[in-house]
Amino acid sequence: MTDTPTLPATMKALVLHSKEDLRLEERPVPAPGPGEILLAVGSVGVCGSDKHFFHEGRASSDVMTEPFVMGHEFGGRVAAVGPGVETGRIGERVAVEPLVPCGTCRSCRRGEYNVCPTQLFHGVPGAEGALQEYVVVPAGNAYPIPGEVSDDAAAMVETISVSLWASQRGEITIGDRVLVTGGGPIGLFALQVADARGAESVTVIEPQESRRLVAVRLGADTFSSLDELAAAGHPALRDGYDVLMECTGVQQVRHSGCGFVRPGGKAVFVGVGAQDASVPMPSVIEREVEIRGVMRYRFTWPTVIAGLAAGRYRADELVTRRLPLHEAHRAWTEPPAGADVKTIIRVGSSDT
Template sequence: MSPELLTDTSRTMRALVLHGKEDLRFERRDVLRPGPGEVRVEIGSVGVCGSDKHFYLEGRASSDIVSEPLVLGHEFGGRIVEVGPGGDEARVGQRVSVEPLMADPLSPQARRGSYNLDPGQRFFGVPGTDGALQQYLNVPAENAFDIPDSMSDDAAAMVETISVSLNGVRKAGVSAGSRILITGGGPIGLFAAQLAFLQGASRVVLVEPQSERRAKAASFGCEVSADLASVDELFDAVIECTGVGVVRHDSCLKVAPGGRAIFIGVGAQDASIPMPAIIEREVSVQGVMRYAFTWPTVIDAVATGRIDADSLVSRTLPFDRAIEAWTVPLTTEVKTMIHVNR
């Protein structure tokens, strides 16, 4: 059965739709009632991710290719305004942060606890599943995590970003006394730095060419450098967040024997790494694919002030001006947020 149209006066809504490279358009779309197991979320803030920029500029991000109109937006939260048949009516009005990853719970990967590796997963805001740059979105009720009123809409959206960083820090094996190198001072790198300290790292060095991002990293306790070549020591783990080929290659040379190289940034489809250093030092190389079971942990860390999310927001845009997130570059940008229903 097709989703039911609303019968009240809010039958249509605005959506920002990507039709191809550098072709974003506002459109009117039908508002659909949530189905069983779903809730309808009135969207609050939506974060603009690097992958969103790749979709706009290149028509693809990693292996995902835009072949039909797509609503972007996978970093988001909002307020539940309707529940599907049989749903908990008490949740109406609750503010939430939404996990955009939807895996098959019966897949072999989900059964072993790695639902982020399910090859059949759906993901809001990537080809095949419209995202949150629209006024309302129906989401699985179990993907909508309650947040306290003390948590901002922007922070609710950034739970997704922090979750990626948390997965990387976990794979890096950060513990008391760890020495960590992070390449890239965007949101992923800055959140990874904060999380590394929370896990007990004694030193975090962050490499980033943009001075404003270095200053932000320093405010979190990082030692900073503008150039990887000037970092002349080895680390227990490197967390590579740029996706830049030469940075990925050279960061591997900064890993101590028996250490780990963690790749979060995607970049080009093919990449080079220094195999003699990898083999002779027995460096473990690990990719990071999204996250699994992170939302409650991250919400608690943000709500209790152990992670600073809000200070990373460098620009906010009303929905009417959302296209500027792609067409008007901000040289000091860390994170741009779009306020959809304000």
Template structure:
């Protein structure tokens, strides 16, 4: 597979200042693969960095490539990686841990304090034609899955984890606050896991309408408060709003 020497990247240069630049195509190191990016989702974190230049303690202090919900095709491999992976379509897990700390050794690599996460300052993300990543964090996907769907596996994993954590299963009654993309994913996973009641709350009528098309059995306008008699087995907050949790 032919790989050009340079590639286009979308660079956040400052608040609300994004430009397309030409950069050298990265080279995969030992144990890494080079991925030609096929599709990248826009996460709420990308929007925060674009609009505010920060998320809490994570501050954009220099040019940054956003995007971490990515899928694509392996275009090259580094030392120690099976060359037969070239051409393989993949979905990327964008946070690579150190593998050596206490959390990693305990099997909780998602809590690694030294994780290298795409599009988290100062680590560049996937709004580029090519990216490199540890080979075991590039997961093969079937050809019948589109590039867009491959990119959505990362946010889908959030919905899967949330439902597992909340122990949602057959017959469960679950309340989800927030009918944004992640809230809708959580609702769809709950439905796939056999939940009998999936109640979704929000303050946006358009989002609530979308929730009825993507798994919700009932929707609530959060401004009206919790209706009397509502009983659920699990609550999942996908809004980030303190008032929603309250």
């Protein structure tokens, strides 16, 4: 490790021991190995998968079998570097891509590292997350961020990346009509990404009024349900939407949403939901609606960071609650007062 006398010997870490059992513990500060950096964590975003781990002990196919630290949406400042990493990176502000592929399998060799079967992912079982004061990550996964990008926004590069990759899977382009089901952080960033890619219109379906108001402010038409959209006679319904961005994972929404896609259009499934689900075969077969899944992202970090710096993505506006690390448990145990879009845990953030 580079000689950094200011580093403490121990740190605070929020450890999930089992379902609904979060403990703030004292741990040794880890040392970065070859090709790694030690990150002083800034802000950490709370994701829906974190809530699944807390309440259910699993998120999709990731199952916890021993205590671990959550937090896969994060950034911070480089505190120390391991062998082979330039010492000039110490002090650099970065956003971290949590996905660590093997780099040698057939998927990785094809550039499809997001579907690497042996990938590690910081913040799920197998790789420690960022709800601790320091964490070691590969140096190549830490992307510099400019001064105009806040620590909170740096933490949301991961969230925006999901939406960006989903838009790329849907091949959204100029003039497209886009339907987004779900007005949480992924859906609201999907709206912004679609707009940045030149969509003619974006319609957001979201039952929570507070989230619909945010979507309206970001330029979308909004409805509380697909039934309400159908009853309203929206202009896009004449021919159907070019792309569905399904961000809820709710079976009925996913199934019904495909019926709003034009013949030959695309339905992009972002929300996970149940392990098994049905699809509307008349849409798939008779109208050739193409269904595409989304597994995290690939090669998105530079694009998202540039978009944040240019003001194309309004990340900070989506933060509705900020908590210090010692109160982070409230993100899972206490519903926020008022609007609920994005909760950020301020571990060591310099944001005001």
